[in-house]
Amino acid sequence: xxxxxxxxGVGLGMVIAxxxxxxxxxxxxxxxxxxxxxxxxxxxxxxxxxxxxxxxADCEAFIRQDVVSIDGRDFDMEGKAVTVRALWNENRAxxxxxxHGCVLD
Amino acid sequence: MKRRRRDRSSTAGARRxxxxxxxxxxxxxxxxxxxxxxxxxxxxxxxxxxxAADEREAIVLAxxxxxxxxxxxxxxxxxxxxxxxxEVGLDPEALARLEDYLFARHGDDVDRRGQRTxxxxxxxxxxxxxxxxxxxxxxxxxxxxxxxxxxIGGTLVGLAVADGKLDxxxxxxxxxxxxxxxxxxxxxxxxxxxxxxxxxWNETYETSPIFSSVMAMLYTAxxxxxxAYVASHDLAVPPGTRWSYSSGDSNLLSGVVRxxxxxxxxxxxxxxxxxxKIGMRSAVLERDKAGTYVxxxxxxxxxxDLARWAFLYLNDGVWEGERLLPEGWVAFTxxxxxxxxxxxxxxxxxxxxxxxxxxxxxxxxxxxxxxxWPMAPADTFAAQGHWGKSxxxxxxxDMIAVRLGDDRRYACDIPGNEDRCEPDRTKAYSKPYYLExxxxxxxx
Numbered sequence: 001x002x003x004x005x006x007x008x009g010v011g012l013g014m015v016i017a018x019x020x021x022x023x024x025x026x027x028x029x030x031x032x033x034x035x036x037x038x039x040x041x042x043x044x045x046x047x048x049x050x051x052x053x054x055x056x057a058d059c060e061a062f063i064r065q066d067v068v069s070i071d072g073r074d075f076d077m078e079g080k081a082v083t084v085r086a087l088w089n090e091n092r093a094x095x096x097x098x099x100h101g102c103v104l105d
Numbered sequence: 106m107k108r109r110r111r112d113r114s115s116t117a118g119a120r121r122x123x124x125x126x127x128x129x130x131x132x133x134x135x136x137x138x139x140x141x142x143x144x145x146x147x148x149x150x151x152x153x154x155x156x157a158a159d160e161r162e163a164i165v166l167a168x169x170x171x172x173x174x175x176x177x178x179x180x181x182x183x184x185x186x187x188x189x190x191x192e193v194g195l196d197p198e199a200l201a202r203l204e205d206y207l208f209a210r211h212g213d214d215v216d217r218r219g220q221r222t223x224x225x226x227x228x229x230x231x232x233x234x235x236x237x238x239x240x241x242x243x244x245x246x247x248x249x250x251x252x253x254x255x256x257i258g259g260t261l262v263g264l265a266v267a268d269g270k271l272d273x274x275x276x277x278x279x280x281x282x283x284x285x286x287x288x289x290x291x292x293x294x295x296x297x298x299x300x301x302x303x304x305x306w307n308e309t310y311e312t313s314p315i316f317s318s319v320m321a322m323l324y325t326a327x328x329x330x331x332x333a334y335v336a337s338h339d340l341a342v343p344p345g346t347r348w349s350y351s352s353g354d355s356n357l358l359s360g361v362v363r364x365x366x367x368x369x370x371x372x373x374x375x376x377x378x379x380x381x382k383i384g385m386r387s388a389v390l391e392r393d394k395a396g397t398y399v400x401x402x403x404x405x406x407x408x409x410d411l412a413r414w415a416f417l418y419l420n421d422g423v424w425e426g427e428r429l430l431p432e433g434w435v436a437f438t439x440x441x442x443x444x445x446x447x448x449x450x451x452x453x454x455x456x457x458x459x460x461x462x463x464x465x466x467x468x469x470x471x472x473x474x475x476x477x478w479p480m481a482p483a484d485t486f487a488a489q490g491h492w493g494k495s496x497x498x499x500x501x502x503d504m505i506a507v508r509l510g511d512d513r514r515y516a517c518d519i520p521g522n523e524d525r526c527e528p529d530r531t532k533a534y535s536k537p538y539y540l541e542x543x544x545x546x547x548x549x
Contacts, residue, residue, distance in 0.1 A: 032325040
């Protein structure tokens with residue numbers, strides 16, 4: 001019994017250690033991920049609306065992804081800007097000019 | 106913005122936050138083992154001797170395009186001349202079958218299955234013979250092109266060379282200060298053009314967003330200054346020795362062009378030297394916050410305008426009697442990246458024959474790798490982008506086909522796309538089937 005517990009502990013320790021090593025090793029990528037969904041949506045929605053000239057419904061269908069839930073989207077149609085909130089991050093993209101389209105703030 | 110992926114101190118941090126005390130010894134051993142295993146590839150990559158840029162064979166731009174360049178009496182600068190298919194030797198019925206295939210819908214915008222063509226334009230003998238649009242897009246709409254942008258970005262490099270601002274043999278550090286550091290400075294302009302920078306880069310998209318260098322470049326860690334973000338990566342292998350598809354290489358190239366042109370002339374450069382010259386009036390080219398054009402992904406243009414870009418190449422870089430691209434640029438662009446022949450291929454990369462920011466149809470007979478598009482002539486080349494976007498150019502046939510889609514579920518015969526694919530190739534975008542139908546319309 002004692003030996004089984006010991007093996008269990010060792011195994012568990014290895015799993016935890018490997019998981020932590022994985023997180024540490026990939027921290028630069030993992031730490032920026034929460035910023036991605038809102039940033040992706042803000043930029044692509046802005047360009048879809050103000051460069052391609054599509055409707056809001058078309059653009060929302062275009063950027064839809066079924067992985068991360070979106071907390072909110074604000075469309076500033078007059079100021080030509082889109083703000084998106086997801087995973088505790090907020091990002092805004094705005095239209096610059098006919099030649100240069102949209103850019104993230 | 107420095108990459109911390111291989112920072113040893115972060116591994117030490119993991120140990121501090123380690124599990125229960127009774128397991129500390131085991132944990133310490135595991136961490137040490139993991140750190141060793143993870144660090145090994147870094148050591149192998151990091152210690153490889155970099156070949157100095159000037160020791161490698163220099164590219165000499167010379168010679169005509171590797172195909173017969175036709176004499177032109179009409180140019181599509183203002184508008185494409187038009188012709189009926191039968192006037193230029195195309196079979197109208199076969200062409201109708203192609204269009205039926207491209208525009209048949211088997212899904213809706215909720216399931217996003219099946220064929221989702223937005224625009225299709227076919228040019229033969231310098232004349233527009235077919236065009237069709239769907240899903241609300243028109244002949245004037247500038248459409249998102251994703252990686253088709255890279256090929257136009259390659260043209261901008263050629264124009265900088267024509268202006269005497271840049272040489273393809275230059276080490277990039279000469280023009281782009283952030284790349285002027287050990288190892289990275291040995292990358293030459295030609296290495297970036299051939300996606301052979303050797304930089305440590307992970308090119309994945311929405312299927313693996315967390316570990317994607319592309320997603321980080323476009324949307325998070327690298328978005329403010331994409332070229333600088335790419336240049337902050339370390340070499341995985343010496344420059345020029347391995348071909349590896351990289352959107353990073355394309356944007357670093359953009360930074361190099363900016364450095365060579367100078368900030369003042371740079372903003373106008375794509376219009377003054379390319380778009381305005383050839384009549385690409387719909388072109389929109391987005392920049393990052395630093396003001397560098399995102400030539401990996403963000404050109405928007407109409408299908409007709411993309412065909413104008415292809416027409417410039419069919420004419421060996423000459424437009425209405427004016428040589429825009431340097432002599433030899435088209436031949437160079439259509440030469441396979443030498444590193445391709447030394448790179449191990451996977452089912453996902455088997456289909457890509459890299460020229461300079463374009464794709465070729467050559468295969469590698471020495472390794473029994475077939476040409477990617479056996480139904481099309483060997484001189485075929487293409488600009489290709491995510492979600493079914495392509496400009497196919499058939500020089501011997503004097504033909505250009507632009508197809509812009511938004512496909513999220515391809516037919517199963519697109520290599521490297523075995524998951525969630527559509528088994529019936531008549532019901533989703535299949536590059537081979539598209540090309541088969543296109544070739545069936547050509548009377549030979």
